[in-house]
Amino acid sequence: MQPSISARLLWRNLPRAASRCTSSAPAPAPASAPASASCFSTYATKSATPLSSHLLRSSRRAFQLQQQSQRAYSSSGIPPKGGIKFWPFLVILGLCSGAYTLLVKQRATEAASASKMPAVEPPKSSGQLPAPSKPAPTFSPDTTTVIFVLGGPGAGKGTQCANLVQNHGFTHLSAGDLLRAEQDRPGSQFGQLIRDYIKDGLIVPMEVTVQLLENAMADTIRAAAGPSPKKEHRFLIDGFPRKMDQAFKFEEAVCPARLVLFYDCPEAVMEARLLERGKTSGRSDDNAESIRKRFRTFVDTSMPVVDHYDSQGRVVKVDATAAPDVVYKKTVEELKKKLGDKF
Numbered sequence: 001m002q003p004s005i006s007a008r009l010l011w012r013n014l015p016r017a018a019s020r021c022t023s024s025a026p027a028p029a030p031a032s033a034p035a036s037a038s039c040f041s042t043y044a045t046k047s048a049t050p051l052s053s054h055l056l057r058s059s060r061r062a063f064q065l066q067q068q069s070q071r072a073y074s075s076s077g078i079p080p081k082g083g084i085k086f087w088p089f090l091v092i093l094g095l096c097s098g099a100y101t102l103l104v105k106q107r108a109t110e111a112a113s114a115s116k117m118p119a120v121e122p123p124k125s126s127g128q129l130p131a132p133s134k135p136a137p138t139f140s141p142d143t144t145t146v147i148f149v150l151g152g153p154g155a156g157k158g159t160q161c162a163n164l165v166q167n168h169g170f171t172h173l174s175a176g177d178l179l180r181a182e183q184d185r186p187g188s189q190f191g192q193l194i195r196d197y198i199k200d201g202l203i204v205p206m207e208v209t210v211q212l213l214e215n216a217m218a219d220t221i222r223a224a225a226g227p228s229p230k231k232e233h234r235f236l237i238d239g240f241p242r243k244m245d246q247a248f249k250f251e252e253a254v255c256p257a258r259l260v261l262f263y264d265c266p267e268a269v270m271e272a273r274l275l276e277r278g279k280t281s282g283r284s285d286d287n288a289e290s291i292r293k294r295f296r297t298f299v300d301t302s303m304p305v306v307d308h309y310d311s312q313g314r315v316v317k318v319d320a321t322a323a324p325d326v327v328y329k330k331t332v333e334e335l336k337k338k339l340g341d342k343f
C-alpha cells in the first residue's frame with residue numbers, strides 16, 4: 001500500500017504560485033490508499049467554476065422538470081370554477097425557489113473563496129466515478145513551449161538542459177530538484193513521503209509533482225512580467241513525466257507539451273556516471289542499491305511514457321553515450337530539424 005494524496009491536503013500545503021509565502025495549519029496525515037488512485041479533478045484557480053456551474057445546471061434542470069410536470073398537470077386539468085385558489089401555492093413555490101437560489105449562490109461564493117482547494121476529492125477506489133476534468137490547461141501552448149526531457153537516471157538530462165538554457169533561452173525545471181526542495185522545505189506535509197519515494201526510486205504521487213511544476217512555471221512567468229513582457233515562454237521539464245498518469249494530467253491541466261527529448265544511454269554507462277556523481281552529490285539515491293531500483297522503475301514505468309509519445313511522433317531521440325559536447329551538438333541538430341525556426 002502506498003499513501004495517497006488528499007487533494008485538499010495538497011492544495012493547502014504545497015507552496016503555491018499565487019501565495020507562495022502563506023503558511024497553513026498542519027492537516028491530518030493522508031490515509032493509506034493505492035497510489036494509482038490519483039485521478040484529479042480541477043485546479044485550484046478554476047475549481048469553483050465547474051462545481052458552481054454544475055450546481056446551477058442541476059438546479060436549472062430541476063426547475064425545468066418542475067415546470068414540465070406543472071405544465072402536464074395544468075394542461076390535463078380544467079380549473080375548478082371558483083373552487084381551489086392557486087395563489088397560496090404560487091407564493092410557496094416562489095419562496096422555495098428564492099431560498100434555493102440563495103443556497104446555490106452561497107455555495108458558489110464559498111467555493112470561490114476557498115479557491116485553494118479543489119472542488120472534488122480524487123477517487124479512492126476504481127469503483128468511483130472519475131472526477132470532472134479541468135476545462136483547459138493553465139498555460140496555452142501558443143505562448144508556452146514545453147519540452148519534456150527524459151532518459152534513464154544519469155543519462156545526462158540535467159547536463160544538457162544547462163546548455164540549452166544558456167544558448168536557447170529555456171527555463172529549466174527539474175522535477176527531481178523541485179521534489180527535493182519540497183522534501184527539505186520546513187513544514188512540508190510531503191517531506192517524509194518524498195524522501196521515502198526518492199530513496200526507493202519510486203514515482204511520487206503525481207498530484208505533488210504536477211502542482212510543483214505548475215507553481216514553478218507560474219512563478220517564472222510572473223517574474224518575467226514587466227513593462228515589456230515576453231511573448232513566449234520556453235520550458236525544459238527535466239525528468240518528467242515518468243509515469244503515464246503524470247503525462248496525461250500535466251498535458252490536460254497544465255500545458256500540452258511540444259515534444260519529448262529522449263536521451264538514450266546504456267545502463268552500464270549511466271551506472272558508472274551515477275556512482276561517480278554519488279561521491280560528491282550528497283543524493284540519497286546515488287548509491288548502488290537505489291540506482292538498481294531507479295533503473296527498474298525507469299524500464300517498467302517511464303519507458304512506456306517514451307513509447308507513448310514516440311507512437312505520436314513527438315520524440316526526439318539522442319544517443320547520450322558520447323562526451324557532453326558531442327551529445328549537445330547532436331541535440332541542437334535534432335531540435336532544429338523538429339522545431340525549425342521556433343528553435
Ligand SMILES: Nc1ncnc2c1ncn2[C@@H]1O[C@H](COP(=O)(O)OP(=O)(O)OP(=O)(O)O)[C@@H](O)[C@H]1O
Nearest residue numbers: 152153154155156157158159273277322323324327
Ligand atoms: N555525456 C556525458 N559523458 C560523461 N559524463 C556525463 C555526461 N553527461 C553527464 N555526465 C555526468 O554524469 C552525471 C549525471 O549527469 P546528469 O546529472 O546530467 O544526469 P541526469 O540524467 O540528469 O541524472 P538524474 O536523472 O539522476 O538526475 C553527472 O555527474 C554528469 O557530470
Ligand SMILES: O=c1ccn([C@@H]2O[C@H](COP(=O)(O)O)[C@@H](O)[C@H]2O)c(=O)[nH]1
Nearest residue numbers: 175176197198201202203204209239240
Ligand atoms: O516526476 C518525477 C520525477 C522524479 N521523481 C523522483 O525523484 C527522483 C530523482 O529524480 P531525478 O530526475 O533523478 O533528479 C526519482 O528517482 C523519483 O523518485 C518522481 O517521483 N517524479
